[in-house]
Amino acid sequence: MAKVMEEKTHGPDVKRLLRNPETLQYLSEDGWTSNPDEAQSFSDVVEAAVVCAKLHLEHVEVALRTDGSSADLFCTTLR
Numbered sequence: 001m002a003k004v005m006e007e008k009t010h011g012p013d014v015k016r017l018l019r020n021p022e023t024l025q026y027l028s029e030d031g032w033t034s035n036p037d038e039a040q041s042f043s044d045v046v047e048a049a050v051v052c053a054k055l056h057l058e059h060v061e062v063a064l065r066t067d068g069s070s071a072d073l074f075c076t077t078l079r
Contacts, residue, residue: 015041018048019063019075026063027051036065036072045078052078 017039018027025032026039033039042048048062063072 013067014073015039015065015067016043016045016048017041017063017065018052018057018060018078019072021059021061021075021077027057027060049078
């Protein structure tokens with residue numbers, strides 16, 4: 001029974017990406033990219049916020065995307 005419960009709680013991996021809502025580009029290690037697969041993924045929203053502060057980013061949002069998805073699941077303004 002525990003194994004069945006465990007399988008139900010694990011879903012697809014969720015990536016937390018920083019996105020410019022005007023250009024729809026994502027932050028990557030090398031700058032900005034239109035390809036979300038090249039974007040930097042953050043472990044949580046706190047890490048994303050720290051990077052925003054460190055890089056002095058403004059007008060960005062956090063986009064949630066699951067592996068293999070062709071669209072963002074959710075976006076919200078971060079800074």
